[in-house]
Amino acid sequence: xxxxxxxxxxxxxxxxxxxxxxxxxxxxxxxxxxxxxxxxxxxxxxxxxxxxxxxxxxxxxxxxxxxxxxxxxxxxxxxxxxxxxxxxxxxxxxxxxxxxxxxxxxxxxxxxxxxxxxxxxxxxxxxxxxxxxxxxxxxxxxxxxxxxxxxxxxxxxxxxxxxxxxxxxxxxxxxxxxxxxxxxxxxxxxxxxxxxxxxxxxxxxxxxxx
Amino acid sequence: xxxxxxxxxxxxxxxxxxxxxxxxxxxxxxxxxxxxxxxxxxxxxxxxxxxxxxxxxxxxxxxxxxxxxxxxxxxxxxxxxxxxxxxxxxxxxxxxxxxxx
Numbered sequence: 001x002x003x004x005x006x007x008x009x010x011x012x013x014x015x016x017x018x019x020x021x022x023x024x025x026x027x028x029x030x031x032x033x034x035x036x037x038x039x040x041x042x043x044x045x046x047x048x049x050x051x052x053x054x055x056x057x058x059x060x061x062x063x064x065x066x067x068x069x070x071x072x073x074x075x076x077x078x079x080x081x082x083x084x085x086x087x088x089x090x091x092x093x094x095x096x097x098x099x100x101x102x103x104x105x106x107x108x109x110x111x112x113x114x115x116x117x118x119x120x121x122x123x124x125x126x127x128x129x130x131x132x133x134x135x136x137x138x139x140x141x142x143x144x145x146x147x148x149x150x151x152x153x154x155x156x157x158x159x160x161x162x163x164x165x166x167x168x169x170x171x172x173x174x175x176x177x178x179x180x181x182x183x184x185x186x187x188x189x190x191x192x193x194x195x196x197x198x199x200x201x202x203x204x205x206x207x208x209x210x
Numbered sequence: 211x212x213x214x215x216x217x218x219x220x221x222x223x224x225x226x227x228x229x230x231x232x233x234x235x236x237x238x239x240x241x242x243x244x245x246x247x248x249x250x251x252x253x254x255x256x257x258x259x260x261x262x263x264x265x266x267x268x269x270x271x272x273x274x275x276x277x278x279x280x281x282x283x284x285x286x287x288x289x290x291x292x293x294x295x296x297x298x299x300x301x302x303x304x305x306x307x308x309x310x311x
Contacts, residue, residue: 006259013260016265025268028261042265045224051249054227058234059244073307080301082292087288094283103243107286127273133283137265138290143259155309157298161291169262172255179248183310189227196219206277 004061006173042096042169051173056175060182066170074187077156078194081163084201085110087173090187097112101209106131110195111163123210127165139165146173159188164199169190 017025031040057063079171093103101159106127109116113135123130140164149158155178162170167189178184214236237243266272301307 005256010263012262013265014267017264018262022268027266029262029268029275040256040265041261045254045261047223049251049258050223050226051230051233052247052248052254053239054230054232055234055243056230056247057227057245058231059237059240060234061293070311071310073305076305077298080297084293084297088293089284092282092289093288096285098282103286107290112217126279129271130279130283130286132271133275133279134286135270137283137287141287141291152309154299154302154307156307157295157302160298161294162288169258172251172258176248176251176255177284178309181309187310 004192046168053175057185070186072116074156074191077160078191081160081195082198086178089158101206102127104136104208104210105203106207109135111135111165112196112199113139115200116203120207123207138163139169142170143173146177155184155187159191
């Protein structure tokens, strides 16, 4: 049921973009430009979700005690995520006959489509577009599939599947999936922050070879 | 977008979470907030998904790119997701990881 609702809202949003008059997009896609990012409706909803997740954490009893129990084991999965993303980038680039460095550069964004595509489009517009689609799909597919995973599916694996969007657009679906684990938001956000920093560093590093 | 942007972006979301945390800690309606939490998060999630899909659907780069570069992008995303899923589960079994309570 949950996955149908998620799909339904994605289809509704995409369908509205196709069928509503283009003048509506000026209103719906409004954004205030700040130095470091654009604040539109997506970011406003995301900001409200972050506040609400904070409220959830604030309502938690014995939070300090719970944080002390955070296991460093999740770092193994963070390292695996980077290794898998780079390996998949090499593998698919080889299959498609693309330069290996292109596969590495676009997949090293670890799902952060806005950063990866805008950064790589400075070097090559088609590469920027490909980075956009690959990373958008990496972000969107887990949103749809997450509710289908069994309840006892390992959190450390689930939070690494989307990559860095696990701490923003995928955060609500992950938090709801692991509502029975009070520490889940802390792991997900910390892992997402590490992935975002690693992604920015790796894209910059691999773009040196373009 | 650069490392400074990444840092500021992260700091912004952390600040919001901190605000929420303080609201939750100081609230005198803790039981009421807890009860409404799931419904509010559902509403915010569906709103986010709707506007995200709308934004992508109105982005000409995405719409035109889907036809030409779609299958290549799907291959990159699919391979990464499948490998992460399979190897993540394998590592999880290898390390005998249990979900943190």
